[in-house]
Amino acid sequence: MSRQEPKSNEQGALWNGLGGQSWVASQDLLDDLFRPIEDLLVDSAVSVKPHHVLDVGCGTGSTTIALALRLGGSGACTGVDISEPMISRARERASLEDVAVTYVRADAQTYPFDRASFDLLISRFGVMFFDDPVEALANLRRAAAPGAAVRFIAWRGAAENPFMTTAEHAAAPLLPQLPSRRPNEPGQFAFADRDRVREIPQNGGWHAVGIEPIDVPCTMPEGALVRYVSQLGPVGRALQQADDECRARVIAAVRPAFTPYVLGGEVRFAAACWMMEARA
Numbered sequence: 431m432s433r434q435e436p437k438s439n440e441q442g443a444l445w446n447g448l449g450g451q452s453w454v455a456s457q458d459l460l461d462d463l464f465r466p467i468e469d470l471l472v473d474s475a476v477s478v479k480p481h482h483v484l485d486v487g488c489g490t491g492s493t494t495i496a497l498a499l500r501l502g503g504s505g506a507c508t509g510v511d512i513s514e515p516m517i518s519r520a521r522e523r524a525s526l527e528d529v530a531v532t533y534v535r536a537d538a539q540t541y542p543f544d545r546a547s548f549d550l551l552i553s554r555f556g557v558m559f560f561d562d563p564v565e566a567l568a569n570l571r572r573a574a575a576p577g578a579a580v581r582f583i584a585w586r587g588a589a590e591n592p593f594m595t596t597a598e599h600a601a602a603p604l605l606p607q608l609p610s611r612r613p614n615e616p617g618q619f620a621f622a623d624r625d626r627v628r629e630i631p632q633n634g635g636w637h638a639v640g641i642e643p644i645d646v647p648c649t650m651p652e653g654a655l656v657r658y659v660s661q662l663g664p665v666g667r668a669l670q671q672a673d674d675e676c677r678a679r680v681i682a683a684v685r686p687a688f689t690p691y692v693l694g695g696e697v698r699f700a701a702a703c704w705m706m707e708a709r710a
């Protein structure tokens with residue numbers, strides 16, 4: 431078997447399979463970890479007083495719900511996601527919290543949204559997985575009202591986010607079949623290249639594209655680190671299919687590699703991201 435990241439047309443399968451199940455199982459941990467990024471996006475969304483917002487690749491729904499709560503009925507929120515397990519969790523959460531949010535399970539690249547129906551489109555880490563990002567941005571452009579804004583947060587490259595690949599580097603000798611990261615292919619770091627990130631919305635029909643690097647401090651309790659490594663990313667997915675002995679050996683090898691990120695009972699790292707904005 432070659433060391434390959436799942437092919438672009440495999441993203442739907444990934445997010446409906448192990449990838450989506452891992453995010454559902456880790457939802458509380460990820461919500462806390464990425465809350466500072468959610469806060470940035472939601473604060474910026476609220477400031478434009480939107481009437482109808484689309485949250486692209488909304489996952490288990492945290493950002494959509496947070497924004498709906500902040501808008502308090504002054505704006506409608508819709509989340510779209512390709513993953514059945516994740517959108518099901520999002521629906522459950524909205525129902526439990528009694529928040530009026532609409533969730534659509536669909537491929538945002540091709541779904542026939544009502545034309546010109548959203549005046550703001552947001553995403554936290556939900557736009558790097560499209561088979562064809564230009565086609566996706568063109569489809570979202572058709573869903574955008576005249577003058578609507580998009581505000582997406584996406585990861586910069588792996589080199590600027592060493593925390594994110596610490597586990598796979600440390601586990602590589604024990605898990606030789608781990609997928610490699612292929613530049614520009616659909617996946618976590620597909621939007622690493624700033625010029626490419628600018629061209630994608632431009633070629634999708636958006637204008638006034640602005641891209642700013644943001645470095646957002648993220649934390650989790652030290653006690654959550656093993657759970658994080660065991661459930662998430664390429665190593666987490668591999669460990670879910672491994673036997674107990676292999677899992678124990680990998681955790682023993684990986685855990686010390688995170689020592690530089692542990693301070694005072696907390697794991698701390700900066701998420702190196704782009705904030706991308708554009709206008710319809």
Ligand SMILES: C[S@@+](CC[C@H](N)C(=O)[O-])C[C@H]1O[C@@H](n2cnc3c(N)ncnc32)[C@H](O)[C@@H]1O
Nearest residue numbers: 445487488489511512513537538554555556559
């Ligand atoms: C890294 S997760 C982020 C989830 C969520 N935005 C958050 O921050 O918690 C990426 C999400 O994008 C979704 N996704 C991937 N490809 C998609 C597509 N073509 N259309 C809609 N959603 C997609 C995945 O199912 C997943 O929920």
